[in-house]
Amino acid sequence: MSSKGRCFHITTCFAATVLLLLLSTFSCEAQLTPNYYDYACPQALSTIRAAVRAAITKERRMAASLIRLHFHDCFVQGCDASLLLDDAPNIVSEKNAFQSFKSLRGFEVIDGVKSAVEEVCPGVVSCADILAVVARDSSEYVGGPTWTVKLGRRDSTTANKDLARANLPNATNDLDTLVSIFARQGLSVKDMVALSGAHTIGLARCVTFRDHIYNDTDIDAGFASTRRRRCPSAGGDCNLAPLDLVTPYSFDNNYYKNLLQEKGLLHSDQVLFNGGATDDIVRVYSANRAAFYADFAAAMVKMGDICPLTGAAGEIRKFCCYCSIAAALHFHL
Incomplete structure (x- = not known):
């Protein structure tokens, strides 16, 4: 298909x-296979890996940002790099959806990876596949799990901001809403809890956790007080705080240990351990890093299978932020 x-x-x-x-x-x-580029571009994976490691070495936080890009892409129209498209005639960028606006980052890294791949194999490797491989390589480089990435996705020629707003979770979601959002993508409750573990690395803006640290009751008082120092009740929306205060730049299972202590930074984090159906999964992952890693890897593979474009559908973009026709017009001008 x-x-x-x-x-x-x-x-x-x-x-x-x-x-x-x-x-x-x-x-x-x-139609997706790990060896898709073995003959057409055997240098693809090593080229991507080198570029990812250089970017994360320069800025450790970038690992979390790059993993998140793949997630945001797959939840809207499937894993087709629609997220990467900028505004253009007939395209309203998904980057402008409120869950992504002024929040997603790392696009310049993806552009750099694409440029490096184009140097060795022009017109062969899709931006959608680059996002999938970059997410895997980012996880591995900061101590997280690795997995075999299936390849052969093609790039969309459309984007859907409205679908992004409807399909992507946000920091204020309750547990039932999160379960529903993930279920619409064919992902289970366990998949959802495992994928949420990506919050073991990275930073969040004050505006995303302000309500949780000032108004929620399912939060450790000392933790809330600490977070309020950098996140006032008014203003400071873009002030940053680590999602995992203990090991913010290392991929581990400390995220789940934090939840057991009511030290989840986002409301949508702490609802995973608040007397609900996911409490037992959180307990398992907090005590067994290997179990978390295995389930995270499996969930990432499953997410990467969300309705990719294959065969003759879509295109292989030369520049990830533009469809091929739009790019030709843009750079000609």
């Missing part, structure tokens, strides 16, 4: 719908 539309094909017959969805999922996944 080569188009996303078939992934969401609807019929009036329930049995036919189930069958089509199952066939669609199998076909989408079957």
Whole structure:
């Protein structure tokens, strides 16, 4: 299957719908393979890895930012690099959705990776595949799990800001909302808790956790007081705080240990351990880093399978921020 539309094909017959969805999922996944570039661009993965390591060596925080880009991409139209498109005629960038605006970063790193890959294999490696590989390499480089990335995605020629607003979670979501958002992408409750563990690295802006540290009751008093020093009740929206105060730049399972102590920075973090259905999963991950790593890796692979464009669908962009036709016009001018 080569188009996303078939992934969401609807019929009036329930049995036919189930069958089509199952066939669609199998076909989408079957066209992705880890050795996709073995002959067309054997240097692709090593080129990407070198660029990612250089970027993270320069700024350790970048690892979290790059993992997040892949997540935000896959949750909107599938893993097709639609997130990377800038505003253009007939395109309203997903970067402007409120969950992403002034929050996502690392686009220049992706542009640099793409440029490096284009040098060795022009017009071969998609931006969507670059996002998937970059996320894996970022996790591994800061001590997190690694996994085999399936490849062969193509790049979209469209973006959907409204779908981004509807499909992406935000910092104020309650547990039921989070479960629903992930379920719409075919991801389980365990997948959701495991993927949330990416918050073991990175920083968050004051505006995303202010309500939690001032108004929520499921938060350690000392932790809230510490966070208020850098996040006033008014102003300072862009002041930053580590999602994991203990090891903010190392990928580990400390995120879950923090939740057990009511030291989750975001409301949407702490709801994972607040007397609900996910408490037991948090306990397991807090005590068993290997279990968390295995489930995180499996969930990342599963997320990477969300309705990719394959075959003749979409395109291979030369510049990740523009569709090929738009890029030709932009750089010609």
